[in-house]
Amino acid sequence: MSAIYRGIIKAVDKFVPAGLQSTWSHPAGPKTIFFWAPTMKWCLVIAGIGDIARPAEKLSQFQSSALAATGLIWSRYSLVITPKNYNLFAVNVFVGATGLYQLYRIYKYQQSLKAQETK
Known part of the structure; x- marks a missing residue:
């Protein structure tokens, strides 16, 4: 191949x-693979953006946490390796951001449930 x-x-x-x-x-x-792997990883970002339309009660806290953590960790890694891979950095920033945003949505949903219980 x-x-x-x-x-x-x-x-x-x-x-x-x-x-x-x-x-x-x-x-x-x-x-190189150092270009194509991050380029294909943009599919995770597209999926994360697609999940914005999904109701918060259907989101996975564990999946969103994993995406946020790996996005943040690999963003840092992409800037310390040689050669610096800005494509890898950009995609991981977006993966982390979409994960964090989904976690925020889950948190807001859980807070709204607690507020309804106290009424």
């Missing part, structure tokens, strides 16, 4: 404009 991938990259190399060569050939650029 990697031979096929290398062949595709070699063919595409010829068509990359000179102004984009530094990005294309970067150690965390599109020629």
Whole structure:
């Protein structure tokens, strides 16, 4: 499989404009897994944004906590590794933010239930 991938990259190399060569050939650029893994991780962000429409009572506190924690941890990691991977940083900031927002929604929902019980 990697031979096929290398062949595709070699063919595409010829068509990359000179102004984009530094990005294309970067150690965390599109020629490496360090680009494609975070790019695919944006699907988690899309799913998290999709969950905003979901009622708070249907959200998982454990899942949202896990997403928030991994987003924050990996955001830090992406800035201390060599080469710095800003794509990984950006996606993890958004994963963490969506997780934190869902936790906030769960918290507000639980507080509203407690307020209704005390009435």
